[in-house]
Amino acid sequence: MDGPVEDPFLRLSPELVEEVLLRLPPEEPACLVRASAVRKPWRRVLASAGFRRRYREFHGPPPVLGIVQEDASFRPISALPAQPVRSRWAKVKALDCRHGRYLFESYSRYFGEGEPVYITIADPLTGHELRLRTPVDDGVLWFSAAVLCAAQGCDHHGCQGGHFCVVIVTTNHQKKVTAGWMYSSETRVWTELTSVHHPDITKYTYNRGSPSVLVGDALYFDLDGIIKCQLGTLRLSMFERPTDAKGHVMTAEDGGLGFAAVVDVTNLTIWSMQTGPEGAMGWAKLRVIDLTTLLPDRALSIPAPEDGISGIAEGTQIIFVSSCVGTYMVDLKSRRVRKVSDPGRKVFPYMRFYIPAMEAASMGQGQ
Incomplete structure (x- = not known):
């Protein structure tokens, strides 16, 4: 036998x-x-x-393994363990997620005179958290922040521990000036960025945590226009969006700066920042995608909150679209669509090799 x-x-x-x-x-x-x-x-x-x-x-x-939702809760979308947020405050609000860490703000009520502004940097896999007092002035209701790996020589495909930086930008609407600071975990010091005059502010905005994207050695924020933070020189500069429609900065297909917005409810429009024949920089419209060909039939029956784009996966062509029936992860290259969350205004993708x-x-x- x-x-x-x-x-x-x-x-x-x-x-x-x-x-x-x-x-x-x-x-x-x-x-x-x-x-x-x-x-x-x-x-x-x-x-x-x-x-x-x-x-x-x-x-x-790195792949998208989970999302940090606007309330700073972490939702895995793969078989991935996660540690809960252990905030001592009544409320938390997510601000950013990048290179294996995410950043959130803790607050019990709107900031007032004498109340410091704190942020927390957390690793959802290990549960390790670091709470920092920021140099943001008392009474500021409007600011955005980004976290990024600062390890020398890191390709950001496998960030695990190591030094990091936090960049905060905020606008003084009375003085019409945008300013900022950068924190280094190596020196444990906040360094002030060079400010930029912001003359076109037309209204006071109570938004916190507007999106950012890292392209090369620069961070870009969407704050009443595009704010560029050059990390090497710590200088701020600004230029206009490609459209009045609310949208998100993103990584373009060529690896440069891009911008995405939902126009006329169903049309996802993508722009790329390009150099013209005489060296001038400007926005070029790359493509228009009809979301009705990607999302379920009922998804766009009711206009989505805000701009319809609730997040982007940095360095990829993956965006997150919020609809009346849920939030969908959309791969613009493969056209693969996956529901990842309930309807919401904002998500931050957690990208990591695990x-x-x-x-x-x-x-x-x-x-």
Whole structure:
């Protein structure tokens, strides 16, 4: 009687195993968990620094593993553990999410005289949090902030710990000046940015946490116009949006600065900042996408709150569209659409490569 038949897949060389594991989808970490359970040598491959580096290089920008919602709650959209926010304050509001961290503001009521403004930087996987007092003046109701990795030589595809920066920008509507500060976790000091005159402010805005995008060595905020923060020189500058319609700054297909807005309820319009024949910078309309061809039939039956765009995935062509029936993650390249949340005004994608088998493998657990 013949004995059991051995699966030839288990006899693959380590080199072939690595080639197979490299092709597992990063947006589904559970695939790596199941692969690590096959054999101990496979877990060793997953645990190696060389594999993790190749995996990130092979797949490019990190996948969207979850979203930070406007109330600073974290919602995984893959098989991903997460730690809850442990705020001591009555309310929290998300401001940004980038490079494995997210940023939120804690407040018990609107700021008043003598009340400091605090922000918290958190890692949703480890639960580690750092609360910072900001240099924002008492009584300020309107500001935006961004968090980003500051580790030297990091490609931002696998940020884990290390130093970070926080950039805050705010506008004094009486003086018509936009100013800002940058915090370094290495020096633990807030440095003031060069201010910029902001003459075209027409009304007082109570918005906090307007969107930002990192392109090269500059952060761009959408604040009554586009505000550019050059990180190397700590200088602020400003220029106009491509449209009066409310929208989001984003990464263009060529890797530069882009802008997306929903025009006339259903038309998603994409612009890119380009250099003209004589060197002048200007917006060029790239494409118009009819959202009725992507979203479910009932999604656009009632106008969405705000501009319809509730977030962007930096460095990708993924946007989040809020509709009356939910918030959808839309990949403009693949045209893949996925519902990820209830209707809401704003989400911040959590992007990261996550190999959950790494710790167990490095300790030699299992067979």
